[in-house]
Amino acid sequence: MTILESQLAAENALERHTIGAGDYYFAPLKKGQILRILDLEGNQAADTLFFNANDVSERYSATDTIREQGNVYLSAGSVLRSNLNNPMLEITADTCGRHDTLGGACATESNTVRYDLEKRCMHACRDSWMLAVAEHPEYGVNKRDISHNINFFMNVPVTSDGGLTFADGISGAGKYVEMVALMDVLVLMSNCPQLNNPCNGYNPTPVEMIIW
Numbered sequence: 321m322t323i324l325e326s327q328l329a330a331e332n333a334l335e336r337h338t339i340g341a342g343d344y345y346f347a348p349l350k351k352g353q354i355l356r357i358l359d360l361e362g363n364q365a366a367d368t369l370f371f372n373a374n375d376v377s378e379r380y381s382a383t384d385t386i387r388e389q390g391n392v393y394l395s396a397g398s399v400l401r402s403n404l405n406n407p408m409l410e411i412t413a414d415t416c417g418r419h420d421t422l423g424g425a426c427a428t429e430s431n432t433v434r435y436d437l438e439k440r441c442m443h444a445c446r447d448s449w450m451l452a453v454a455e456h457p458e459y460g461v462n463k464r465d466i467s468h469n470i471n472f473f474m475n476v477p478v479t480s481d482g483g484l485t486f487a488d489g490i491s492g493a494g495k496y497v498e499m500v501a502l503m504d505v506l507v508l509m510s511n512c513p514q515l516n517n518p519c520n521g522y523n524p525t526p527v528e529m530i531i532w
């Protein structure tokens with residue numbers, strides 16, 4: 321785990337957006353700009369995708385990122401890579417210490433498989449992404465561009481026998497992760513509404529997106 325605090329002050333930020341649990345954030349981040357995702361109340365999961373803003377067929381790739389850094393967890397120093405193995409963003413500060421990119425986002429389908437058939441109608445991150453791309457046709461992203469994601473703040477330890485578990489969160493109120501854009505990107509973040517596993521402490525809460 322790498323804990324590295326930011327030198328940036330929120331009062332000097334360009335933009336600040338509070339995103340409620342179950343809502344999405346979908347907006348450009350220009351090369352050189354810095355994004356902080358702030359876990360306001362703690363134990364939240366921010367399910368996030370990145371696209372090259374100039375060609376959305378280039379997008380965040382968990383496999384390229386993990387292979388190049390030789391580590392399944394993301395933290396300060398991690399370079400987030402695309403499916404063309406280009407650096408998209410770099411994590412420059414992190415007070416949580418570890419973020420997941422293996423667990424995937426929650427979907428109504430996975431909710432029925434993991435939990436119960438009656439969970440099918442519960443709101444899931446994939447629904448929020450679908451709503452975001454439908455409400456923002458100007459970015460040119462559609463359903464087939466939805467792929468690997470990062471679950472910022474989510475604790476998904478790999479067990480010694482190679483399994484994955486959704487464990488209780490390691491984030492807390494006021495913890496954050498910060499990253500600099502190395503190309504013009506689009507940020508698509510679903511603030512997870514999941515109620516069936518401990519990724520949100522069974523209590524989804526807002527996050528803040530802060531941009532410098």
Ligand SMILES: [Zn+2]
Nearest residue numbers: 426445512514
């Ligand atoms: Zn989710």
